[in-house]
Amino acid sequence: MPGLTATAPFPDDAPIHPLPVIDYRLLKQWDRKEIIKLWGAATEQGFWYLVNHGVDREVNDMFDMGSETLDLPLQEKMRFEQGDNGNSFGYKAKGTIQTDANGTRDNVEFLNIAQDDALSWPKPTHRTYPYTVNARMSNTIIPFVHKSMDVNTTILTIFERQLGLPRGELLRLHSLESPCGSEARCIKTPQNQSTAGVGAHTDFGTLTFLHNRLGGLQVMPPGTQRWLYIKPLPGYAVCNIGDALSIFSGGILRSALHRVMPPPGTQSRFERYSIAFFTRPRNSVVLRHLGKSSDMIARAIAKAPEGEFETDTTSAEWVARRIRKLRLKNRQGPETWYASMGTEHIGRAISGA
Numbered sequence: 403m404p405g406l407t408a409t410a411p412f413p414d415d416a417p418i419h420p421l422p423v424i425d426y427r428l429l430k431q432w433d434r435k436e437i438i439k440l441w442g443a444a445t446e447q448g449f450w451y452l453v454n455h456g457v458d459r460e461v462n463d464m465f466d467m468g469s470e471t472l473d474l475p476l477q478e479k480m481r482f483e484q485g486d487n488g489n490s491f492g493y494k495a496k497g498t499i500q501t502d503a504n505g506t507r508d509n510v511e512f513l514n515i516a517q518d519d520a521l522s523w524p525k526p527t528h529r530t531y532p533y534t535v536n537a538r539m540s541n542t543i544i545p546f547v548h549k550s551m552d553v554n555t556t557i558l559t560i561f562e563r564q565l566g567l568p569r570g571e572l573l574r575l576h577s578l579e580s581p582c583g584s585e586a587r588c589i590k591t592p593q594n595q596s597t598a599g600v601g602a603h604t605d606f607g608t609l610t611f612l613h614n615r616l617g618g619l620q621v622m623p624p625g626t627q628r629w630l631y632i633k634p635l636p637g638y639a640v641c642n643i644g645d646a647l648s649i650f651s652g653g654i655l656r657s658a659l660h661r662v663m664p665p666p667g668t669q670s671r672f673e674r675y676s677i678a679f680f681t682r683p684r685n686s687v688v689l690r691h692l693g694k695s696s697d698m699i700a701r702a703i704a705k706a707p708e709g710e711f712e713t714d715t716t717s718a719e720w721v722a723r724r725i726r727k728l729r730l731k732n733r734q735g736p737e738t739w740y741a742s743m744g745t746e747h748i749g750r751a752i753s754g755a
């Protein structure tokens with residue numbers, strides 16, 4: 403299976419971040435204790451493990467689909483390259499984006515499939531994909547997208563209530579009536595690398611639902627300056643909060659910096675694959691806090707610096723800007739890197755970001 407190895411365990415001495423483990427089955431039953439645990443993770447760390455999510459088979463199929471596609475000849479993949487204009491969907495070739503302020507070239511390939519294209523299949527909403535994607539749209543990608551959407555919608559519904567927002571307020575920003583930037587992603591990193599695969603970043607959107615088999619993902623817990631590995635555990639997904647949700651909540655929900663480094667120890671001898679699903683707001687939603695609809699958010703805003711959670715930018719513009727600034731073709735010095743980070747003010751303060 404791509405990205406899975408029984409012969410190279412995650413090393414015992416790699417510094418890890420012990421994330422809280424949230425049981426999705428209990429969340430579905432509105433278990434009060436589990437909701438409080440989730441709320442603690444979301445407001446303090448911005449990251450947690452999710453167990454009993456019920457997406458294991460679909461995730462395994464996505465690993466297979468991703469490796470079939472990223473193993474295609476480069477010429478075939480390049481017909482679907484995302485380009486330098488800030489488009490996310492399609493194929494991202496190796497060596498096209500920067501991974502730090504020095505402009506260090508990346509070594510990873512991405513395949514990004516739009517949620518909208520999966521839902522409108524066989525009619526494309528945004529674009530078309532390689533034949534290996536088309537062949538697995540019905541039996542692999544659509545089931546994965548549906549189940550991932552369910553997981554993220556359940557979690558968003560809980561946050562909506564916890565934030566004291568009127569029913570449906572947060573979900574409406576993600577409704578399916580108009581296009582959005584949500585996408586499924588497969589990442590492939592070659593073996594024996596010495597530099598970051600994906601540089602330090604916060605996720606652009608609302609919620610991320612991530613599946614790892616090999617180590618390499620590192621997070622900088624909020625309030626610290628230390629990179630810690632997140633240890634992949636079988637059946638455990640990793641969930642995290644992105645910038646859009648952090649902004650909507652006036653910073654109550656945390657969007658933490660993370661990056662992908664070569665897998666630790668002997669795991670670095672293997673190719674690394676990961677599968678992610680990113681929920682992002684509808685394209686036309688302006689990223690600003692929802693303080694008018696929630697006393698809790700209004701109180702948080704009153705304590706924050708003026709304008710901190712008001713971007714005057716739509717979700718589509720936010721995502722496009724960050725991707726455009728990541729592409730090496732658009733680099734004009736270290737400022738371009740900081741502008742790709744979204745949370746520039748945090749990034750700048752952190753050495754090595």
Ligand SMILES: O=C(O)CCC(=O)C(=O)O
Nearest residue numbers: 589600614619662676678
């Ligand atoms: O591959 C991973 O573990 C994480 C990837 C990631 O952070 C991203 O694609 O935003």
Ligand SMILES: [Fe+2]
Nearest residue numbers: 603604605660
């Ligand atoms: Fe990420």
